[in-house]
Amino acid sequence: MVPVAAAVSAGAALVFALRAGGALAAAIPGLPDPGPVTTWAMPLVRLLADALATLTVGMLVTAAFLLPGDGPSVSPHGWLLLRRAGALSAGWAVAALALIVLTVSDLLGVPPQRLGAATVNSFASSISQGRALLLQAGLALTVAALARVGVSRGLAATAAVLALIAVAPPAFTGHAAGAGNHQIAVSSLVVHVLAAVLWIGGLAALLMVRRSRHLADAASRYSRLALGCFAAVAVSGLTxxxxxxxxxxxLWQTRYGWLVGGKLVALVILGAVGVAHRSRALPALRAGRRGAFARLAAGELVVFATTLGLAVALSRSPTPVAGNPADADPLTELLGFPMPAAPTPGNLLGQPLPDLFFLTLTACGAAGYLAGVRRLRRAGHRWPIARTASWLAGLLLLAAFTGLGVARYAYALFSVHMAQHMVLSMLVPILLVGGAPITLALRALRRPADPQVRGAREWLLLTLHSRPTKLLTHPLVALGVYTGSLFGLYFSDLLGTLMRSHLGHLAMLVHFVVSGYLLLWVLIGVDPGRPRVPHPILVLIHLAAMMAxxxxxxxxxxxxxxxxxxxxTAVHPAWAPSLLVDQNLGAGIAWAFGEIPAAVVMILLVRQWIRADQREQARLDRAADRAEATAVTAPLRPR
Structure with a gap:
């Protein structure tokens, strides 16, 4: 009954919002028209794909993380969710492929039955929207295969992560990516979509296992997840x-604004339902009464379905800031913002270009770290202030170089981009590694009351001891990832490709931080899970990195x-020096910048080497003292 009510509600909201938002306006005479099939099928298939993606993610996350397991395997209810997720994911892949055809029809104004295979293939392989949908279909098929080949919790977790990744690509090529301020718009949309999928999908999956005796514990864990998702959806949606x-x-003068207002009303209703869940439904569920939870969850799911229909209609409706394409500045369309004036210290530190992805990352990183320190202190344990300061300084530097004026100029000037690269791959990782976040997490995270439940601490330990982690943390592999990316990025066509896509640019910046963190964690990290490598070898690895x-x-x-x-060439400012002059400046920054960070790392390495020798010598002295004491006090044995 609930699925039928949710489907009817989503469909009705979609049709109403499409008409109210102007997405179904009559075709202009003389312009190409894809016909009624595309006009109606495209939003309906989009709604179907979003629903299938949401259910797939929710089932996989619930099976892997919310429900207790059966040793290394998922529980029987988890197994059922895995099988259903596999079938739904296959349907999701088919819907994504159908969207490729419908999108081509919509863009060209040609009915789908008149499209040729070559046209569709060209769109899927060379246009960003087509590549995003094709990637989504491929990832969805991979998830479907993983959900069918095994029952381990690790496999379910891998499938859940891949399903979440598969949700994101179309968000990088929609409304948000097509106008100014797309750095803010795209990142906020991705955060919004991922949080909403987790929120809605988790609730739907819990309704499928409402007869499980573990429902109360799973619902409590979901409640904490839903609270975070609510905050993320609210902030990213408003942004x-x-x-x-x-x-x-x-908001009240345009049809698009009316639809946004409808989503805001739905968000308020869902927040009120969440409060009711925490205050009434969860206590009743722990007491064995499941009726209140089932009724609230069913009603909440119908509201979610209505909101999903509104969201799909919004993606098809014209936005107030779309403007006249003929008056658009090509440079603004390419960069996402007007070309700034010549750089000055004030402009590099001012004129912020916030990216919600990195802002969310730094805010969550700081809040989680401080919460862990607070928990340790409440338990009577001390945590070095220097580590806290190092971690917060690293996050602050990360936020500054991805959100201040430096990030704006890094799009247009190779020299500023190189400075950003050096800071993100060298200075930021040194500070983050110095914070010892893994050690803090292992000490602060609590073990679940149910031993069959894997909490964050258990998943962290499994990740640290996994084969991929052991491979990536091998000193030669970490060195190869760090140095190989330098030559691979700048001496190929990869840099230009990544700069043209917000997703590619975002992935590039994340790679800078991750590759630097990986190498420095191997060299000077103090967290458990690092490979035990003799310090002379580490010094040689560091020298090799400096030479490279x-x-x-x-x-x-x-x-x-x-x-x-x-x-x-496309973004070169009129006030800037020639491309080669600016490139030589960037090369000089790359050549000279590493001296101070490399010296700091070498000092830390030598210091750790000395301390390790001192500890080893102290251990040997204690062993010698014990052997001498044993020899003196041992009774003489008759021959």
């Missing part, structure tokens, strides 16, 4: 709406060919 509406009065870094800077300085010419 994205502000970008799309432009001004506050557009210096060689990279030297080669770059001698290069007379412009790197990523298509990108930097």
């Amino acid at each position: 994205n709406a502000a970008v799309r509406l432009g001004t506050l009065d557009q 870094h210096g060689f990279f800077g030297l080669v770059l300085m001698q290069t007379t060919t412009v790197i990523a010419p298509d990108w930097y």
